[in-house]
Amino acid sequence: MNVTDPNCLRLISNQNNLLNAIPEMVLLVKNSQSIEYMNPSAIAFFGDLSSSNNNRNDAEKKLLGILLKLVEKTKASKSFGKTIATSYENTHIEYTLAPFEGYKGEMLQWFFIRDITDNKNQNEELSLFHNSIETILAHKINDLKESERMRHSLANELNTLKEHLNEQPSEGKMIGSSKALTELRDMVFQVAKSDATILITGESGTGKELVANLLRERSNRNDKPFLKINCNTITDSLLESDLFGHERGAFTGADRKKKGKFEVVDGGTIFLDEIGDISPRMQAALLRVLQDGEIIRVGGNEPIRIDVRVIAATNKDLTSMVQDGSFRLDLFYRLNIINIAIPPLRERNEDIIDLTTHFIRKYRQAFKKDISFLPQSILDRLLRHSWPGNVRELDNVIQRAVLMAKNDTITENELFFDMQPNQPKPESQKDYLENIEGKSLKFMMAKVEKEIIEVSLKNNRGKVAITVDQLNIGKTAFYDKMKRYKISPKDHAY
């Protein structure tokens, strides 16, 4: 071949340009003994053999050693012309080997080598990333499964709670877990079986009638008649003939003999409610029943034996009535053989919680409301309240709250305590009608109006919005009136 031939020179130059331009490393090895060519990429990677003049042989030998290893690897895997990945020092490379025969019969080998370290690292990073994504995902999935499990168990718990809530405790049960109530309940169950007369005392609304019912229910007379008499609603003479009966002609209109309740109830139980309100005459008659187990019909003189168990109740202080002479001491002793004294609700805070739950349950079912939550702030207010009306008041408060609640929560807006029974009456009721002389209607009306506003604000704990609603008056007009009467809602907030 004539290498001075311009065509030949052009081909050589083109080939050189091509080899210079390609990013892969290209090396040409002759007879596995010398490196004939390295393109710029190969020089950049393996070093310039021609620059290390003195050591060229060493450097060439070293590189040849490396390349020959690649040849062996290729031979072993019969991968000539194929791309093989391997590592060299700290780098990862990919190479292709293309052997060919020179025109003088020498064996030549083209090496095409690519540094794939970055790629490999990237891939590793990527797979690490994938791995970590997988780990994260696995964690997340576990978390999800866990929360699903928790959701399930919560749902189960909620259902059991709902079932519990729906289990309406049978009416007439004495709710409460305070020490006082537990002892009281024990005592009720203990004395119920005896035939002893029982006096139940306690403030209004503490549950005296409830206890009387329980006593009867648990007694041996529970299949016998049970008669309740409210001593303060019947006039003296009516009460007497009602209870003890009368003989024919005993009084005008008594045209025939009539059995009294004590006789009718014979063998059963009689509950004398408000016993503190009976007259001295009735006290004497009752004493006979309790002392001798006999009655005498009104207008008669034959004692009739009866077997009645008496349960009495009062919210009055019978001992001080005995002291001031309005209640017979001997009757008091007869009644007070067993005394069940129910403590006021304010003295047994645990019961407030139990009863609140009980009444919420009761009324949410009655009013078809889904009340399932009572904020702690409301419970705190219930616990702080003094409950002058005792359990009956709590019952009323919860009934109103559940009825008025807008969604599933009771808020301050629905909490109204009962007017206190012993609260002094407003002056308007006490004095106005007595002192009207010389006063104009306008003056009197203003006084009444002022008091109404003050009382309403007090009942609503100074909340103007609720008061305005209740009094059905415009807000502006209400503020005008408060200004006129020098009323500040803050004075009524507590």
Ligand SMILES: Nc1ncnc2c1ncn2[C@@H]1O[C@H](COP(=O)(O)OP(=O)(O)OP(=O)(O)O)[C@@H](O)[C@H]1O
């Ligand atoms: N421990 C309790 N558990 C459940 N409900 C109760 C309890 N105590 C009282 N109540 C309820 O409170 C209300 C008032 O009770 P009860 O009529 O027995 O009171 P009282 O002491 O007889 O009141 P009064 O002196 O005004 O007649 C009733 O609805 C009753 O069922």
Ligand SMILES: [Mg+2]
């Ligand atoms: Mg009662």
